[in-house]
Amino acid sequence: MSSTHPSPQPSPRRGEGAVLTLTPGSLSLEQLLAIHAGGTHVELDPACREGIRASAALVQRAAAGDAAVYGVNTGFGKLANQRIGNAELDLLQLNLIRSHSVGVGAPLQPPVVRLMLAMKAASLARGASGVRESVIDTLLAVLNAGLVPYVPSQGSVGASGDLAPLSHMTLALLGEGEFLVDGERRAAAAVLQEAGIAPLTLAAKEGLALINGTQTSTALALHAFLAFEPVLESALVIGALTVDAARGSDGPFDPRIHALRGQPGQIDVAQYYRALLAGSEIRRSHLEGDDRVQDPYCLRCQPQVVGACLDQLRHAALVLLREANAVTDNPLVFADGPDGEGSMISGGNFHAEPVALAADAMAVAIAEVGAIAERRIAMLIDASVSRLPPFLTPDAGLNSGFMIAHVTAASLASENKSLAHPASVDSLPTSANQEDHVSMATFAARRLQAMIDNTAHILGIELLAAAQGIEFLRPLASSKALEQAHALLRAQCPTVDRDRYLAPDIERATALVTDGALSRVFRALPGLPALWIPV
CATH class of the missing domain: 1.10.275.10 (Fumarase/aspartase (N-terminal domain))
Structure with a gap:
């Protein structure tokens, strides 16, 4: 699909x-x-x-x-x-x-x-x-x-x-x-x-x-899977915008690198970044004379990190689709038994371990997408690395710029780390020890919504920061796709040229992450492999 x-x-x-x-x-x-x-x-x-x-x-x-x-x-x-x-x-x-x-x-x-x-x-x-x-x-x-x-x-x-x-x-x-x-x-x-x-x-x-x-835990996990799709697509667009804002190299996205490793998610994510950055004037202006040999990992290793997350999410989709089609009650009824009489057999298909493990994998992937985004924000506000004005403000000192917006992103990334602790490794016996090992799949899936919300807010902050970084490089323009993303943000949030009440801007930027606006930028790119593989 x-x-x-x-x-x-x-x-x-x-x-x-x-x-x-x-x-x-x-x-x-x-x-x-x-x-x-x-x-x-x-x-x-x-x-x-x-x-x-x-x-x-x-x-x-x-x-x-x-x-x-x-x-x-x-x-x-x-x-x-x-x-x-x-x-x-x-x-x-x-x-x-x-x-x-x-x-x-x-x-x-x-x-x-x-x-x-x-x-x-x-x-x-x-x-x-x-x-x-x-x-x-x-x-x-x-x-x-x-x-x-x-x-x-x-x-x-x-x-x-x-x-x-x-x-x-x-x-x-x-x-x-x-x-x-x-x-x-x-x-x-x-x-x-x-x-x-x-x-x-x-x-x-x-x-x-x-x-x-297992229909509740499966429904919760599917709900999270569907909710995270626009967030992940937005993460790709925003991550590419940050590459340009930091004048990063597109060399790490060369398909030959990723073919040698052979991880399908990594290969696809590198292709997404090449398409998003194609035609950037900012990138062309720094092909020569840039004295940096290698970019920080948060830029250079995006295919490896986000691609691995994508592979985990794709696998989770397969597990959840199987579970959505499964018979998971007990005992099971086999009306066409070999004896012609049929039979009823007690088993354990109600045990939601497959859903729990899939949800735990999703949790780690969601947390990692947010974690590397937080690192990109930290890189953008650090003038020694990004070579942009400190904290992305033209008058640092009088203005704090994005200093504390990054602190918010860091707090959300840290919260996600705690939430990503695997639920499936816990088990409390129930029913007087008759049901002595349980999956905790329902909580494993339910906690994903809070993690998605945290990651979306981190990405909203990064979008504000990356757009600010791009403007310090004017009159050079980014790629057509990334300029569209920049324009979407600026239609909602003006440039942060001096300190102001920033929380409403973060909410508006986060809405672009979650409501599909940035997804449409991603999906308009021609000839890209599907984000979710056919299942």
């Missing part, structure tokens, strides 16, 4: 967004992006319904039988040895949802919840969970109606599924929880009635199937 732009979809229905056919096991990043953005009508591929019915029938036979089957006629976790009578099997599932709806903290954002609903429907529709079609249809009805279950963001350890958040999601479908409507919490029963959606009722195993799974 070329970046993460959604593929063309069928024509919208009257009064609806684009129509997306959900084929279980075949969700693409483009489709997930469309669901994440909202306004897409999701329909289930009819071809999967026969498999759904077959697995549900197998569960119903097990519920009517005499054998103990975990999650069907037994308790849960440490209580799995407690047998439940046939008359109470439906109540068992309802009690499961009620007892597990114990989340705390701020609610998950609507795009995250949309992904949860869609991915849970896709997982159940693979026909290995034993739920009735009505369960999946209700998930999609809520999604298509634009309803957002109220789901507290804290309370999952990322094993035995994202139990608490998925329980809150399910409780809303049952009409007992809450929905988030225009930022306010409203009782689920009334919201469902207004939308013309019948509250879901649960049969054997269905509550367990709905809350076992």
Whole structure:
């Protein structure tokens, strides 16, 4: 795929967004992006319904039988040895949802919840969970109606599924929880009635199937992945602008250097920088007579550092896309078993270790993009290295210029270092030691948003500093692409020719990083490899 732009979809229905056919096991990043953005009508591929019915029938036979089957006629976790009578099997599932709806903290954002609903429907529709079609249809009805279950963001350890958040999601479908409507919490029963959606009722195993799974941690990680795309594209544009502001060499971006190493992200990032710097008058003016032999690492090693981050993010995308298409509840239902009778097998697909490790890798990559940007700011304000006026102010001493703006960037970079500590190496046993190793994937993914925000602000400060540096080199111009980036900033923030209240400028510059303005500069460059590889 070329970046993460959604593929063309069928024509919208009257009064609806684009129509997306959900084929279980075949969700693409483009489709997930469309669901994440909202306004897409999701329909289930009819071809999967026969498999759904077959697995549900197998569960119903097990519920009517005499054998103990975990999650069907037994308790849960440490209580799995407690047998439940046939008359109470439906109540068992309802009690499961009620007892597990114990989340705390701020609610998950609507795009995250949309992904949860869609991915849970896709997982159940693979026909290995034993739920009735009505369960999946209700998930999609809520999604298509634009309803957002109220789901507290804290309370999952990322094993035995994202139990608490998925329980809150399910409780809303049952009409007992809450929905988030225009930022306010409203009782689920009334919201469902207004939308013309019948509250879901649960049969054997269905509550367990709905809350076992990694859909919350995966949705949070995908949300971060999609949010970081414009930030990373902006980082490339701003990093190139800093190269010109510091009159750095483009020699380190020579493709022969990177071909000898063979790291694909590094090769691509070097190409991005060559394209961004192409045609710069500033660069041409310093090809001769520049007495510096080598630039600082923060300029020279950008392909090696940011390219390695890009490789990590690309790998994370592969892991998350697999997980979005996975069946991650327990036990699993195999209706077409070799004995012709089918079987139900307990396993551990609910353990979110793949998501936790992917999120931890993303955290390190996000932190490193911010860390090298902070070093570029430090280089720009250091007159002995950048050969620009001290602290990028024409009257240093009377004015402090970017001195303390850099301190802010340093504080954010340091905060990201703490947040980048891997969550996956922690584990606290739960359920009376029955669930004795957990992934902490949900926090691993949730903490990424704060890190992205920190990195975006660092880049906003660098954008202000680099633009200031460019202006000290006038009348020479940078490349066409970088002058476009400079003009975008100056339309929002004037030159800092003397000390003034700078925090509003930092916020406006950061908005250019996050809202796609600088991304459009990057994406307009012709013939570049996709930022995200096809997955």
